[in-house]
Amino acid sequence: MNTLLLGVVGSTAYGLAHAGSDVDRLGVYAVPTVELHGLHLPIDKAATVVRHDPDQTVHEARKFAMLCLSSNPTVTELLWLPSYEQRTPLGDELVGLRTAFASADGVRNAYFGYATAQFKRLLTTGQFQSKMRKRQSKHGRHLLRLLDQGYEYYVTGRLRLRVDDPERYREFGDRVAADPEVARPVLAAAQEKFDGATSPLPLAPDEPAVEAWLRRVRKEYL
Structure with a gap:
């Protein structure tokens, strides 16, 4: 699996973990670009891989981007961690784009x-x-x-x-x-x-910046 970014999220990241808490990991991976041209595309449910012992969920790059563009809290938090267990140059770019996803x-x-x-x-x-x-x-x-x-x-x-x-x-x-x-x-x-509050966040996410990143991912794994 071409893992771009992986980190510990959930209760551990929030500081709410206790002795019996699971350690949850979340990540982003990229499929080989050729897989996007067949009959059975790695999208929707097929774009998420869940493993146990230890608990780990990884989303394919496009699905992760789409979830972040909707400000999905569970997925968005990966981009705001203080450190990562795996981090590639494309993963670095993704973290650098974290403000582009929000509205x-x-x-x-x-x-x-x-x-x-x-x-x-x-x-x-x-x-x-x-x-x-x-x-x-x-x-x-x-x-x-x-x-x-x-x-x-x-x-x-x-x-x-x-x-x-x-x-x-x-x-x-x-x-x-x-x-x-x-x-x-x-x-x-x-x-x-x-x-009663105002927000400095934009009215809409910066989709062109996110799409440009995704195209770089596809080029890397062509």
């Missing part, structure tokens, strides 16, 4: 939307089994993280992954596990903050 509405809609999705999961996850309570606590932690990270990204134009006060997120997660409705006013307050 004001894209960041707001993605991060607030993901937080809202976490809230829906809270409402549909059972509260009484120990395993379910742990899952709800995790959803609660990440709901708050998404709101905080998304708002800061929206108003500064930069994504900071590591949280300042991990205990605040753990405590919130525990409260949410006891009563998911605790999250509802937090979402409402976040929406009000977004509504």
Whole structure:
């Protein structure tokens, strides 16, 4: 596999990992360009490779770029890590392009939307089994993280992954596990903050810059 960029993401990157947490890796790879000319193209589901022990997800270059252009929080964070386990010159170029993927509405809609999705999961996850309570606590932690990270990204134009006060997120997660409705006013307050803020991010991503990078990838693996 032609790995362009690989790093440790998730709870480890946020500073929210505990003794039993998985170490999640995310990466970008490039298929040989000739594979893009056959009957069965490496796109959509076929463009993602998931492995376990250790946990690792890698997206093909085009799919990764498309996800980042929509400000997908789970994928975007790879471009804002402080260090990488694998990093090629094309991976360096990709990190250098990280601001080209963002737009004001894209960041707001993605991060607030993901937080809202976490809230829906809270409402549909059972509260009484120990395993379910742990899952709800995790959803609660990440709901708050998404709101905080998304708002800061929206108003500064930069994504900071590591949280300042991990205990605040753990405590919130525990409260949410006891009563998911605790999250509802937090979402409402976040929406009000977004509504009252302005963003330095552009109205639209810089697609030409991203496409130029992807074409360089295709030329490299021709």
